[in-house]
Amino acid sequence: MKGLRVAAMAFLALVVLACVLAPWVAPDSYAKQFRDIPDAAPTSQHWLGTDDLGRDRFTRLLYGTRVSLLLAPAAALLSSLLAVLIGGTAGFVGGVLQSCVMAAADLFLSLPWLFLLITVRAFLPLDVSPEVSVAITFALLGCLGWAAAARVICADARTLCNSDMVLLARASGCGGWRLLWRHIVPNLRPVLLAQFWISIPVYILTEANLGILGLGVAEPLPSWGGMLRELEGFSLFSAQPWLFAPLALLVFTVSSFHLVLHNKEGWA
Amino acid sequence: MRRLGRHAARALLVIIVGGFLGATLVRLAPGFGVDEEELDSRLSAQSVAALRQAQPGSGSLADFYLHSLERLAHGDLGVSTTLHRPVRQLLAERLPETLKTVALGLVLAWAAGLTLALTAALWQSGPVDLAASLAASVLLCIPAAVLALLFVMVQAPGRLAVGLIVFPKVFHYARSLLARSAALPHVLTARAKGAGGCRVLLWHVLPVAAPQLLALGGVSVSLAFAAAIPVEVLCDLPGIGQLAWKAALGRDLALLVDLTMLVTAVTLVANSAADLAARPVGEGER
Numbered sequence: 001m002k003g004l005r006v007a008a009m010a011f012l013a014l015v016v017l018a019c020v021l022a023p024w025v026a027p028d029s030y031a032k033q034f035r036d037i038p039d040a041a042p043t044s045q046h047w048l049g050t051d052d053l054g055r056d057r058f059t060r061l062l063y064g065t066r067v068s069l070l071l072a073p074a075a076a077l078l079s080s081l082l083a084v085l086i087g088g089t090a091g092f093v094g095g096v097l098q099s100c101v102m103a104a105a106d107l108f109l110s111l112p113w114l115f116l117l118i119t120v121r122a123f124l125p126l127d128v129s130p131e132v133s134v135a136i137t138f139a140l141l142g143c144l145g146w147a148a149a150a151r152v153i154c155a156d157a158r159t160l161c162n163s164d165m166v167l168l169a170r171a172s173g174c175g176g177w178r179l180l181w182r183h184i185v186p187n188l189r190p191v192l193l194a195q196f197w198i199s200i201p202v203y204i205l206t207e208a209n210l211g212i213l214g215l216g217v218a219e220p221l222p223s224w225g226g227m228l229r230e231l232e233g234f235s236l237f238s239a240q241p242w243l244f245a246p247l248a249l250l251v252f253t254v255s256s257f258h259l260v261l262h263n264k265e266g267w268a
Numbered sequence: 269m270r271r272l273g274r275h276a277a278r279a280l281l282v283i284i285v286g287g288f289l290g291a292t293l294v295r296l297a298p299g300f301g302v303d304e305e306e307l308d309s310r311l312s313a314q315s316v317a318a319l320r321q322a323q324p325g326s327g328s329l330a331d332f333y334l335h336s337l338e339r340l341a342h343g344d345l346g347v348s349t350t351l352h353r354p355v356r357q358l359l360a361e362r363l364p365e366t367l368k369t370v371a372l373g374l375v376l377a378w379a380a381g382l383t384l385a386l387t388a389a390l391w392q393s394g395p396v397d398l399a400a401s402l403a404a405s406v407l408l409c410i411p412a413a414v415l416a417l418l419f420v421m422v423q424a425p426g427r428l429a430v431g432l433i434v435f436p437k438v439f440h441y442a443r444s445l446l447a448r449s450a451a452l453p454h455v456l457t458a459r460a461k462g463a464g465g466c467r468v469l470l471w472h473v474l475p476v477a478a479p480q481l482l483a484l485g486g487v488s489v490s491l492a493f494a495a496a497i498p499v500e501v502l503c504d505l506p507g508i509g510q511l512a513w514k515a516a517l518g519r520d521l522a523l524l525v526d527l528t529m530l531v532t533a534v535t536l537v538a539n540s541a542a543d544l545a546a547r548p549v550g551e552g553e554r
Contacts, residue, residue, distance in 0.1 A: 107286060110490075112531055112532070113494050114495075118497065118524075120293070122519050123293050123521060126517070126519065208411040209498055213497070213498060214517065215517070228413070231417045235421075247410070247414055250409070251406065255409050258408070
């Protein structure tokens with residue numbers, strides 16, 4: 001199992017490196033059209049062929065990976081910070097505030113995730129630039145994904161508040177913000193880290209679902225979700241297996257996150 | 269009875285608060301109260317103002333809430349701006365389709381998930397455990413929409429895709445729950461005394477795991493409804509998932525909020541039912 005985890009980490013590092021170095025690995029722009037060869041099969045120049053607009057699929061896959069893989073952790077960070085802010089404060093203060101926050105978390109968790117996402121996404125303008133659509137998609141994931149993590153953090157903060165360690169700190173005259181920042185928040189770090197890691201694959205998959213449904217990142221900016229939409233035109237008779245490259249990369253990446261996650265859960 | 273009342277009150281409160289939040293979002297969303305006719309450049313400023321005034325709920329936020337509540341009290345869910353039909357009529361047509369999809373998906377997911385979890389955890393069948401864990405792990409890494417697309421490609425019934433989307437979660441949770449219950453001292457004692465597999469399962473393992481399995485049942489309803497959106501959209505099943513998607517693309521906000529509230533109500537009822545069913549089992553066990 002340890003070997004698998006090391007392999008998963010190495011794979012993730014390789015993918016992150018490839019997408020960070022995308023401008024050097026694939027010198028053409030993701031939007032550049034090779035109009036003479038639309039929908040071409042893989043060649044030595046276009047490793048995964050071209051799409052129906054003549055754009056190089058490999059280049060788009062690299063840039064799409066960059067969008068999905070770098071922004072999902074950003075969304076996870078946002079939701080983890082919101083969770084620690086809301087859940088941590090509620091657990092620390094307790095009483096009515098805790099009840100209100102838990103009721104709000106219950107409300108969020110009662111709403112089916114994809115229904116909530118597409119509803120809130122529809123409230124925001126749909127006809128926006130690709131960069132804004134990326135920001136909206138991942139900000140939405142970050143802002144709506146706090147509830148489950150906040151519940152866990154609130155419960156942990158409450159347990160910590162009732163612990164001997166905090167009782168001793170209180171008895172020594174430590175109180176208020178100092179108690180929160182010096183004694184409670186540092187002890188919430190392992191749970192927070194686990195919640196952060198758990199959120200990343202969830203957000204990657206959610207972005208892919210939104211992208212396939214046409215509610216994710218806008219064209220011409222590539223993302224895994226947008227690239228997977230090409231599978232809609234796949235036919236078993238005119239088999240083009242290279243269309244599955246984004247799916248294969250997504251599955252391996254999410255699996256790698258799950259494998260690494262086992263380790264992080266152990267830390268927590 | 270008191271517990272049932274508490275659950276019903278809680279569900280009602282969540283729906284009312286959710287409804288108000290939804291109504292607030294609709295009211296504050298960019299483009300609310302704007303009619304396409306306003307784009308006509310021949311109209312004067314007074315005509316545009318008159319058009320805006322004619323929009324329902326165009327007054328203050330309080331007026332908007334009152335108007336929404338009044339409509340709801342009369343069972344009027346409004347009219348879809350994209351499909352130009354009453355929302356109630358649309359729901360009546362499409363809800364049965366989604367319920368069918370969700371029910372079939374849940375039956376499939378639970379039948380496969382629980383059977384494999386039992387085989388893996390209780391009878392400790394290594395190959396079954398490995399194969400099922402591997403399949404569940406791979407399915408967990410595939411987006412629901414891609415699974416639906418794969419079903420379209422192989423021309424399989426789309427409804428079954430919901431089962432495959434829910435299966436990995438059911439299997440993983442059920443397996444760990446059953447394995448934990450099977451390792452309890454009283455179960456080991458029963459095995460040591462020679463109790464058979466079925467007897468151990470029915471008398472010693474299931475009663476311990478039942479409350480959490482029932483809670484998982486409630487959660488799986490929510491998962492199945494969420495999975496219904498991509499499945500219905502991509503497999504062209506005319507249910508409320510497809511309706512929600514069309515409403516999202518057409519920014520039919522009132523319809524979207526109605527749909528979300530409906531699905532929330534269904535999932536809350538499922539979760540409350542699971543919770544109510546789990547309590548007596550748990551108390552009986554104690």
